[in-house]
Amino acid sequence: MSSSEERVFVTGASGDIGSGVVRGLIKNGIQTTAYVRDEKKAEGLFKDELKTGRLTIVVGTYSSVDVFTKAIQGHTRLFLLFSAIGSKPTDMSQVKGTFGKIAYEQGVRQIVDLSSAAVSRLGKKGIIAYMHTIAEEKLWTLADDKPEQRSLVVLRPTRFMSSQLMTDVHPVKHLNKLVFCASPSSVTTWIDSRDISDCAVVVLSESVEKHDRNVYELCGEAMTNEERAVVFTKVLGKSITYEQKSLEDFYKTITARGITHSMAYNFTFPAPKDASNAVTPEISIIIGRPLHTVEEWLKENIKAFQ
Ligand SMILES: NC(=O)c1ccc[n+]([C@@H]2O[C@H](COP(=O)([O-])OP(=O)(O)OC[C@H]3O[C@@H](n4cnc5c(N)ncnc54)[C@H](OP(=O)(O)O)[C@@H]3O)[C@@H](O)[C@H]2O)c1
Structure with missing residues (x-):
């Protein structure tokens, strides 16, 4: 089937990754449907894409199964x-x-599932890995029920660089610090959400057979907390240090902000010993360029931290 006959349906289309997927597909000339909760938000996000005539917006939620079934x-x-x-x-x-x-x-014919690297590393340990693992299992079972007709590709990204906008803006701006409960030498693995969107767009644009049943892990950079503080210092031009909070303080602070016990507990897990081997330069084979670094991401988002 040529790409002109393809029609791609995107859930989470008004979010960080989904909006990148919609933009990339439209750029590739593919008929695309954005499934969104808020029509006005989508119209604002996709002004240029709507002008192409290739984008349709459908309003629905995860609960509106009838809307999804028709759409x-x-x-x-x-x-x-x-x-x-x-x-x-x-x-x-x-x-x-x-x-x-x-x-x-x-x-x-093809589902591209946005999962998590936690599935590979933790199985069902921790609520994030559990949710994604059992969701993946359902999709693999569905695909393998009719393997000739049903293709599945799973993307398993590590921690999004954009999550620094939620966790680090306040301490960087007001305390000149990055604050977390892991040791200064503990490694965190990072991916730019644009890299995830770009990978999804390539998979959704190329032949179904080419990517069938691949699991693509995505990690642009693995770095210690101390190393990340050095990057912040360099990019912001002021000294940023790393402070290790006690597990108890960290847990109390984030649960007080409304994060559930299970999520907060999950965030306290130490990094796996082999975390620094998690980087996936091989994704450049798919997206045709290297994955972004934390420094590149920070330079583009510097205003949020000033
Ligand atoms: N953050 C990380 O470090 C990380 C790492 C690995 C995997 N992940 C996974 O990445 C996914 C999040 O991706 P993201 O950052 O692109 O999310 P996001 O920016 O928060 O966007 C979420 C999207 O889902 C939509 N949505 C929320 N509730 C909905 C509902 N009830 N019905 C229909 N649509 C709904 C949102 O619509 P509105 O625009 O209306 O809100 C939005 O379009 C999660 O599955 C997460 O587990 C995250």
Whole structure:
């Protein structure tokens, strides 16, 4: 099937990754449907893309199964992203299982699932890995039920660089510090969400057969907390140091902000011993350029930290 006959359905389309996927697909000339909760927000986000006539906006949620069932008809591919914020541990697998089943039954040939590197490293240990692991299991079962007709590709990214906008803006701006509960030499693995979107766009644009049943881990850089403070110092031009909080203080601070016990507990896990080997330069084979570094990301987002 040539790309002109393809129609791609994007869930989470108004989010960080989904919006990048929509923009990339439209740039590639592919008929795209953005599944969003808020039509006005989507119209604002995709002003240029709507002008091409190739973008359709459908308003629906993870609960509006009837809307999804009708809207997915005629599509050949699905980008499947579930936002776990405020959800119960089994919500992700329920929604992905339901949407995945309906999509395949309605003729979708390829699902590209946005999962997490936690699946590879932790299995079901910790709530984030648990949610993504059982959701993936449902999708693999659905795909393997009719392997000739159903293709599945799983993207497993590490921690998003954009999450620094939530955790680090306040301490960097007001205390000149990065603050976390891990040791200064503990490694965190990072990926720019644009790299994830770009990878999804390539997979959704190329032949279904080429990427069938691949699991693509995505990690642009692995660095210690101390090393990250050095990058912040260099880019911001002022001294930023790393402060290790006690586990108890860290847990109390983030649960006081409304983060659930399970999520907060998950965030306290020490980095795996082999975390520095998690970097995936091989993704450049797919996206045609190197993955972004934390320094590059910070230079582009410097205003938020000044
Ligand atoms: N953050 C990390 O470090 C990290 C690492 C690995 C994997 N992940 C995974 O990445 C995913 C999050 O991706 P992201 O950063 O692109 O998320 P995001 O920017 O928060 O966007 C979430 C999208 O989901 C939509 N959404 C939320 N609730 C919905 C509902 N009830 N029905 C329909 N749509 C709904 C949002 O719509 P609105 O625009 O209306 O809010 C938005 O389009 C999660 O699955 C997470 O587990 C994250």
